[in-house]
Amino acid sequence: MAVTELQSTTDLTPIVNDFCMTVCTVNGSGSATANSIIYRALFQMGIPVSGKNIFPSNIMGMATWFVIRVNEEGFTGRVPHDDIVVAMNPSTLLYETSFLPEGGVIFYADHIMIPEGHREDLIYYPMPIKELMKTVDVPRNLVAYMENMLYVGIVSQVLGIELDELRKAVGHQFAERVAIAESNFELIKIGFDWAKDNVEKRDRFVVDRRPVKGNQIMTDGNTAAGIGSLFGGLQFCSWYPITPATSMIEAAIAKVDDLRKDPVTGKTTCVILQVEDELAAAGAALGAGWAGLRSMTSTSGPGICLMSENIGLAYFTETPMVIWNVQRVGPSTGLPTRTAQGDLAFMYNIGHGDVNHIILIPGTVNECFEFGWKSLDLAERYQTPIFVLSDLDLGMNTWVTEKFEYPQTPIDRGKLIWEEDLEKFEDWGRYKDIDGDGIPYRTVMGNMSERAAYFTRGTGHDEYGNYNEDPKNWSDMLHRIEKKLAGAIEKLPQPIVKKGKNAKIGIIGMGSTNDAILETQAKLAKQGLETDYMRIRALPSCCAVRDFITEHERTYVLELNRDGQLKEILMLEYSDLSEKLISITDIGGLPMTAVWAVENILAAEEQYA
């Protein structure tokens, strides 16, 4: 964002592929479609770009924003200011201009009144939206949608987004609905042509085509997770609608028929079932996991609250299941359409009594796909609930990411045994640690061996599942589970480290803040502070995390929650190193920015200067 701060309105040296543009509309007007077209066209031109939808918990009529960031260096995390504003919403226009620095650009629908003398330091492009609409015959109910297509055309022309790429993006957006695509493109072209003939470019922001990276795709984390789960051999998914998790299941529903027809019988091998509440969603996923199906549920914080009793049951009965938490802002109903990393500590030990859980934390859309299939393997291998902690930013926003990679390992069903396997064991018990790794062998219903059945219970049980209140038995059982999960730690997704040059300072982050932290690292380096950045992808944390903290004089733990939950967890796990950890946190519901992170790290560093 440093760029616009330096520019003056008389200097017309182009700023190529480097701006942040916010489109301000009214929700329910179809603006998401229009913005996606601009976003996708930029992607098609090979330009590093991100798009974030910042929307209200509302269906129609409230202000909504779509933020597109273009950055030559590939830093596409959120920035706190805009370079360009596209104002289609009369009620927020003046507010939007407050995010523009001097020399900022504002495209606005010219029926919106701007008070005389307001921010004369800005570059204004009025758009005759209503006038242009008069030139076309559009059904009344589609007027608002089509008005949006006009700004797509006008803004694109002024910035240099190619008309052909817009045409392709429209085609992609509407897929087989060719006629709809055509009528939308017609409006875009009207806007584009009008701008070409009538707008004199007075700002410096332009885009320029770059070589296209063939390994890149564009989608959202929830879609990736839904599809990843189907590639993981998901057989049963129970769920209850909740923002921002719903679109993950909807993505799976959209693809299940295509992807999960049994090659032998042509029948479906995956059941997706909406149930009455999250208690039922967790219970049914648990029942299916217990019965030998690869099972999953997906929810957000409030749903996790309702699931907690079932999670404890799954932990103690050693039943595999996967639970996705696409985090929103809590506590309580909170900010249902905004993002946070506030559920980490809650989930890590969710359930009463002695429990601890495995949490996978994807930081890219590609990883949402990967953890989609991997989580099902881990759940069956370790016979325990596996959490995958995503968030609204990663889950619901569309990102440019690497192509999904086909799973490198076959589906792992862990120690699931059938009739013939039982013959090999002289003394099998459901909770007996035969191999010494803490992981018992598991039978499931439908096994016709006389020896297969056992009685599953959440009450105290011995190695054979029989009711047991003996203190030593209880202690042995809990310690074996502890051992079982400890054995998983080094098998979980390892952290990813991006090293600086001989850095003495470390940064630790997780999840969707990856883009912002990578940019933070680069900005700090430019200011002379070299850092190494470790992104943790699973908890409990592995040896590499301890080594990382040990090797650095101090490590900043950056996260989107009030109390520094990741830092607290690391402090508990590495209490001897706790003085090396410094927490930097942000809440408010928006994705992290590098500007904020740099400011805070430099401020903290002053103490050590």
Place this chain on the structure above:
Amino acid sequence: MPSTIEKKVERNLIGLTPSDYSGKKSTLCPGCGHNAISNVIQAAVFELGLAPEQVVKISGIGCSSKSPNYFLNRSFGFNGLHGRMPTLVTGACFADSKIEILGISGDGDSASIGLSHFKHIIRRNVPMLYIIENNGVYGLTKGQFSATSDQGLVLKHQGENILPPLDLCMEALISGAAFVARAFSGDVKQMKEIFKAAISQEGTAVVDVISPCVTFNNRAEAMQSYTWGRAHQTPLQEITHFGSKEDIVTDDFEPGSFKEVELQDGTYLLLRKLDMDHDPSDKAAALDILTESYKKKYFATGLIYFSEVPPTIQERYDLPDEPLNRIGIERLRPTPAMLDKINHNFGI
């Protein structure tokens, strides 16, 4: 003499003996109505000739939910969470649709904490025998009112119950159950025939068994007591389950006084009219019986409602015939070409 000893051992259609169907020794109170139910379940499954391995027992929390440990040792069992038995069943039922699921719950489970699951599993029509071991009291927490406790019931620590009860048969009916029956732990003969019919039928079959709690709610005036039940029981019909049509004997019956009903597994139910002359295929009549019996203080037992079974939840998915939990891993993962296509669609 060896031959006489052999004769004493009863064997069912598949050659198993009653002991193959037994469970662990009950730890419930002596005389508990739930023990009678456990014995009847064992007998019903034995007589139907189902292998214990073909049956799964799933329960919630409470005295009733402990009981699956006391029958069918060779069946898989899951003693889950209070009120959440139907949720476990909902997931488990897709693993192997040939397995018979017995859901065991109490009035705390099904009428209070899990009432919504009770109604929703019926709405989904998950194939199972859904048993409520209904004693009108919380036993395992030592005697509190439940949602089926009679209004006016007096308990030692809580005084008088000021609220009217829920009738789970009525809840089942209005939720769309195609098989609704009421039984009594004091009448094991009728209960066994009802269970056999319920297991033979597809869909969610609900049986509300009034099952006295001898410790906390068995005073003679209490509606869930043995004494009251025996004095007021009014069977809606004489009910007998037959393995096949040929087995049915009706020689002694008046023409028009009985009805044969074929169940989905090809077995038969013979319903013989008694004084009540209740038509179990009439939903309005079924609701009337429940309303009337409560108002007039009689205890209607037997088949309350029986209709054609709507599609089960499994039938609403196009699933393979073989058990889903045995499908090989190579059939569960889409091909690399399918992923290429997805990447292509998301790409440029």
